[in-house]
Amino acid sequence: MTSSAIQFIWNNKILKIDNPDPNETLLNFIRLKIKKTGTKEGCAEGGCGACTVVLAELKKNTLTYKAINACISFVTILQGKQLILVEDLSNNDGSLHPVQKAMVDYHGSQCGFCTPGFVMSLFALTKDYSSYTEENIKDSISGNLCRCTGYRPIMDAAKSLNNKNRSDKFVKNKKKIINLLKKIKSENINIKNKNKKYFAPTTVTELKKIIKDYPNSNFLSGGTDLSLIVTKDRKDIDNIISLNSINELNFIEKKNENIIVGASTPLREFELFIKKYYPDFASILNRYGSVQIRNVATIAGNIATASPIGDTLPLLLSLDAKVVLQSLNKKTILPLKNFFVSYRKTKLKKRQFIHSIIIPIFKKNIFKAYKISKRIDDDISSVCASFNLEVKNKKIKNIKIAYGGMASIPKRAINCEKNLINTNISEENIEKTKKTLEKDFKPISDMRASKNYRMEIAKNLLMKCLMEIKNNKLLRLN
Ligand SMILES: Cc1cc2nc3c(=O)[nH]c(=O)nc-3n(C[C@H](O)[C@H](O)[C@H](O)COP(=O)(O)OP(=O)(O)OC[C@H]3O[C@@H](n4cnc5c(N)ncnc54)[C@H](O)[C@@H]3O)c2cc1C
Ligand code: FES
Numbered sequence: 001m002t003s004s005a006i007q008f009i010w011n012n013k014i015l016k017i018d019n020p021d022p023n024e025t026l027l028n029f030i031r032l033k034i035k036k037t038g039t040k041e042g043c044a045e046g047g048c049g050a051c052t053v054v055l056a057e058l059k060k061n062t063l064t065y066k067a068i069n070a071c072i073s074f075v076t077i078l079q080g081k082q083l084i085l086v087e088d089l090s091n092n093d094g095s096l097h098p099v100q101k102a103m104v105d106y107h108g109s110q111c112g113f114c115t116p117g118f119v120m121s122l123f124a125l126t127k128d129y130s131s132y133t134e135e136n137i138k139d140s141i142s143g144n145l146c147r148c149t150g151y152r153p154i155m156d157a158a159k160s161l162n163n164k165n166r167s168d169k170f171v172k173n174k175k176k177i178i179n180l181l182k183k184i185k186s187e188n189i190n191i192k193n194k195n196k197k198y199f200a201p202t203t204v205t206e207l208k209k210i211i212k213d214y215p216n217s218n219f220l221s222g223g224t225d226l227s228l229i230v231t232k233d234r235k236d237i238d239n240i241i242s243l244n245s246i247n248e249l250n251f252i253e254k255k256n257e258n259i260i261v262g263a264s265t266p267l268r269e270f271e272l273f274i275k276k277y278y279p280d281f282a283s284i285l286n287r288y289g290s291v292q293i294r295n296v297a298t299i300a301g302n303i304a305t306a307s308p309i310g311d312t313l314p315l316l317l318s319l320d321a322k323v324v325l326q327s328l329n330k331k332t333i334l335p336l337k338n339f340f341v342s343y344r345k346t347k348l349k350k351r352q353f354i355h356s357i358i359i360p361i362f363k364k365n366i367f368k369a370y371k372i373s374k375r376i377d378d379d380i381s382s383v384c385a386s387f388n389l390e391v392k393n394k395k396i397k398n399i400k401i402a403y404g405g406m407a408s409i410p411k412r413a414i415n416c417e418k419n420l421i422n423t424n425i426s427e428e429n430i431e432k433t434k435k436t437l438e439k440d441f442k443p444i445s446d447m448r449a450s451k452n453y454r455m456e457i458a459k460n461l462l463m464k465c466l467m468e469i470k471n472n473k474l475l476r477l478n
């Protein structure tokens, strides 16, 4: 079955949009078509959170709620979901939702421009967690900027929710929404709007057929990079193939000492999974964009973008990850270190897409990763470094080091690795090895950091990693 309409739930009803403009942002749809202006536009690039809305989705017969940035989502993201806007939170008698009431009671708003976004992020927090700690509150609002109230009253408002009754109208309406969502059939979407086309196949087989007919299309996963072509570059994307309705591509599994992640698995799900195997990987992801970004963005999108400062890339390189590339008639497994060709150029061929990523589990190894950026939350790296090493009787038996932000592609530090293998970790050796990074990398200066700063940081992170291992303690500032 194929449909040219997207269907979603809003205000307890199923709504249908026939052949929507596939480049229309969800934010424009909300503000201009359904004329709800509580959701604001601040930055239009996913950085301020003023446009935060919540989508509820049916997973294993229960509803899961996700805060997302409407400004960098296309309206097609609504397919098969419930849209929840800030206007939808209050009760029919006009009384406020507990989150809104807490923001009033604790003076969490002054000019109010950012407030709807904060309210929606905190609303999603109340659906995600049963208690609200400093840590999970900070995480949930890390993608929301406020420039006048300050964050303390907002934190106080969120903490006060711990003592409030959790039942709201969404809890009461749960069954009704689940029944409505079940009425929206999972079907292939095929939209034509003037010269633009949008496809959302539900199987890999169907996907291959579309790729064959439309080889110049853009794949859409989370859209956190792709959508900026529309919102920032102000260009049209003529053909989009969404990978988000293909359940076969949304998985994480552990198989034969490997973790395999499907291409359309959101980073937030991966973050929770990887914590057990590589806690530092999860710590880096915790500082990757914001919850709104990680709720939709994927590792596959990060790899395909091939940015030299993509955060997962040095980590995956040091873990010897492989990409599974799917073309029309075969799957190829390529080591990630051979995937990046030059600045934002990869080995990905026409009619080929990333199917999944294979990450080996190094049981005996120490894995460490560090991200240096101008601010802690919601910022892109100046330098990101990752170390994966096996140390036996104080000797380095195996080592893989990779850096982001140090070259035109994310890259292994081969000379540095050679210098360290089969040596003892000593201060003298570390000092000598730091120099080898100058052979491995010739960083550039840009708005994020100067080349000298980058090199100094790279050397210091190497030292930090080895000193942490030598002294068996973390050298970290909170
Ligand atoms: C506010 C904000 C903060 C950000 N913070 C960070 C950060 O801290 N660290 C970081 O590394 N990045 C960050 N990013 C960049 C972005 O979120 C990541 O690169 C993300 O991983 C991209 O994934 P996506 O699923 O959204 O990709 P999309 O935008 O959907 O796609 C990106 C590119 O990859 C292609 N593509 C997607 N999936 C596939 C596939 N399966 N096969 C082949 N090609 C594919 C698309 O066609 C497109 O060219 C941020 C972006 C924003 C807007
Ligand atoms: S408007 Fe700033 S994140 Fe959307």
Ligand code: FES
Pocket (backbone or CB within 6 Å): 108, 109, 110, 111, 112, 113, 114, 115, 145, 146, 147, 148, 149
């Ligand atoms: S209340 Fe004014 S920006 Fe937050």
